[in-house]
Amino acid sequence: MAPAVSGNNAIPGKASFKGILAYAKPHRKTFFGVFGCTLIAISADLLQPYLVKIAIDDNLMIGRNDYGMLLIICGIYLLLSLLSFLFSYLQSNLIQFAGQSIVARIRKDLFAHITRLSPSFFDRFSSGSLVTHVSSDTETINQFFTQVCLSLMRDGMTLIFIIVLMFQLDPVLAGYSMLLLPVIALIAVSFRSYMRKTYQASRSRLSRLIAFVAENLAGMNLIQAFHQEKEQQLEFDERNRFYYKANLREIRTSVLFNRSFDLLGNLSIAFLTWIGGRAVFHHTIEFGVLYAFITYIRQFFQPINAITQQWNTLQSASVSMERIWNLFRTEPDVKEAARPLSMPESPVQGQIDYNRVVFGYNAEEPVLKGLELHIAPGEMIGIVGTTGAGKSSLISLLCRFYDVQQGSVRIDGTDIRDIPLEQLQRTVGLVQQEPYLYSGSILDNVRLFDESISREDVISACRFVGADDLVRRLPAGYETMLSDKGSGLSAGERQLISFARIVVFQPAILILDEATANLDSRTEQTVQQALQAVSKGRTTLVIAHRLSTVMGADRIIVMSAGMIVEEGTHAQLLRMRGYYEQLYRHSQGSAEMGIG
Ligand SMILES: Nc1ncnc2c1ncn2[C@@H]1O[C@H](COP(=O)(O)OP(=O)(O)OP(=O)(O)O)[C@@H](O)[C@H]1O
Structure with missing residues (x-):
């Protein structure tokens, strides 16, 4: 405790x-x-x-x-x-x-x-x-x-x-x-x-x-x-x-x-x-x-x-x-910069640079050890690796849930520690494996209680990600009240609602943490289509255990023990016959056996 x-x-x-x-x-x-x-x-x-x-x-x-x-x-x-x-x-x-x-x-x-x-x-x-x-x-x-x-x-x-x-x-x-x-x-x-x-x-x-x-x-x-x-x-x-x-x-x-x-x-x-x-x-x-x-x-x-x-x-x-x-x-560990800088480009382009990042949850045990990663605006990056490799830590840093101990994380060339926290939150949208739904209506859950976002915007966002039909089938439609973290909805439905949030808030950078890991294959397909639609035109980082989720990514990075050990497209990585190929063969085997 x-x-x-x-x-x-x-x-x-x-x-x-x-x-x-x-x-x-x-x-x-x-x-x-x-x-x-x-x-x-x-x-x-x-x-x-x-x-x-x-x-x-x-x-x-x-x-x-x-x-x-x-x-x-x-x-x-x-x-x-x-x-x-x-x-x-x-x-x-x-x-x-x-x-x-x-x-x-x-x-x-x-x-x-x-x-x-x-x-x-x-x-x-x-x-x-x-x-x-x-x-x-x-x-x-x-x-x-x-x-x-x-x-x-x-x-x-x-x-x-x-x-x-x-x-x-x-x-x-x-x-x-x-x-x-x-x-x-x-x-x-x-x-x-x-x-x-x-x-x-x-x-x-x-x-x-x-x-x-x-x-x-x-x-x-x-x-x-x-x-x-x-x-x-x-x-x-x-x-x-x-x-x-x-x-x-x-x-x-x-x-x-x-x-x-x-x-x-x-x-x-x-x-x-x-x-x-x-x-x-x-x-x-x-x-x-x-x-x-x-x-x-x-x-x-x-x-x-x-x-x-x-x-x-x-x-x-x-x-x-x-x-x-x-x-x-108790002061927040992650603090607003004394003199915050706004990002130079407007709208945000979505270029991300991890420069020799060292990070650990306690200073003595680094989880990321000098990680170097550069992502171009609009690029879709798949992140794979074994459990505990540091995938979630990588994205936690981009959301500034934690700060790096050494090196820097930059968006469009600006160190994220210098970006006003509110602007960073608007720039980086996160969809977690278990999206958090509040006690409130579907409408409010999509627009996060922001009354300045109209009902029409929410409906068109839901339509865009393919959630409109499912919401209309609910007893009170968009006014249906969710309780206890949306326990009345399936994992896929909750996922779609969180995608609609992304469409409404339009962050330049989208992060998906194992978003499709829990879904059956039919729902996964719907969610995949929504993901394709949502990620268009924005830099997207997807962490997935199912390689099928990231096979179409512009680039896949493979992590192990806090380092990037391989990177390339799906085809390039298979040709390397390394770590990724092993993961791929393993996942194929699991699929044949009806796992995952
Ligand atoms: N909040 C935390 N406090 C302390 N240690 C943590 C915390 N979160 C993760 N770790 C440790 O950091 C290391 C990297 O964890 P991380 O969650 O980034 O890995 P991951 O690749 O995302 O793993 P998984 O696929 O299992 O989610 C692990 O050894 C983990 O135990």
Whole structure:
């Protein structure tokens, strides 16, 4: 499995925190609003026990029996409750609005950034871990704003207010209560590191589980074809069990922590009732003060507990921030030139030069070793060779999925690294063995959602490649919706749709990667005809395992171990009696035996 973008043990860096916080800046006013609402809601909440204390000490206990005053106190109490309700509601809505907006923006930028990354990045990172970053990591950041920030603000303020009110009521009792602070801090700190570990273990196991499911779903047909269901099930069970155990451990720790806090809270109430009760007996404090104190001490634990409970979220948020920030910092390997040059000829002629190209997926192991290849405008080149010879690598370089390590690839004399990426993408059209079809209509799949291309252009392109009849036979014609990479169409039909794309977008250079390898001979014929039609007037490179696909090419190059070992027309190569002739004889044998 590919590793996560950054390890789970990543130390939350300042840079990542600052970077993510920059997303919160436009919402400064909202955060001020939240602060204001919190201040009003807390004040309203905390004044209530104080009111009861006034009612007890200044009215009930001294036998004043002032009904009017009692009624006013009850009225104010009710009003404070309403205020607290209203401003708490406002505060929650405001913080949710800010959090959701921030995260929606991060998700948008993240997705845009991922789509700009080079194929080498996707070689390294599994789609499963990327799904986790875009979905759950951003959600954790939302929790950071809506839970951690809110709790720090609300519970932090509550704590300060309670301490002030306690000292104002009775400094001695308040002093006793403060004795509890170090005990609370000790418990919080001792649990902290353990909780962090359990949390991280559970997160990394969950991300491994998600990645496994995503990879399995993507390759389900292969798993079923090779009867790997049992093996995969065993592997899944193992990962599932690991996650289950880690999750249970995390929950157990968290419950133990919370219950210890409850226990401590109850012990302190007992302690205060003892000390305060004695003081009431000795008339050193009033009964209302003791009542207010007991109420405050209950409320005293709540914010501390709430803040420490946020520790988990803070931990996960810092890990998520670090991972997302690392992703943002990942630069595409293939970059736009600092000063891009446009190709001199317009329209593009389609001359291609590979000049002493050295390339490898890692620098130590070159796949192409000083390759030299020159292709004239409009020429059709067939590329053949054994598996792993470097055929796909050759065309990946022309599409600039990767950059050469030495030498250069040029189109019409311009190094492709100097050509603006968008112009290069328009110049080089690629039809892969398994053309990618999007969820959407046939119409949109041909014009790649480019509304500036008319329906008529799409229809005439389909007619040109011989796909019009097949599209019209579909239930909704050009509006037929394809789902799941066009699973309703045959391989040949998907191929024809991708040819129609080429006709619509008119690239000067066309690349076909084993485009007809999967087709039956009748469909192959249709596709061959389409290929002939599409390749007319443009430089075409065709990689084929079936020699029949490239026999008519202007030139065939034969590759082996990253080098061109033979080249010429079909007839010339046969006359050489070399590598190509062997391949040809082998393919003839296979055809006679009904293979390939
Ligand atoms: N993304 C990649 N990361 C690392 N190595 C790769 C990658 N793609 C290909 N290779 C390696 O580079 C070498 C050349 O591969 P390439 O796909 O270019 O050969 P090919 O001739 O197209 O083979 P095939 O006919 O099997 O598709 C092989 O050894 C292959 O294992």
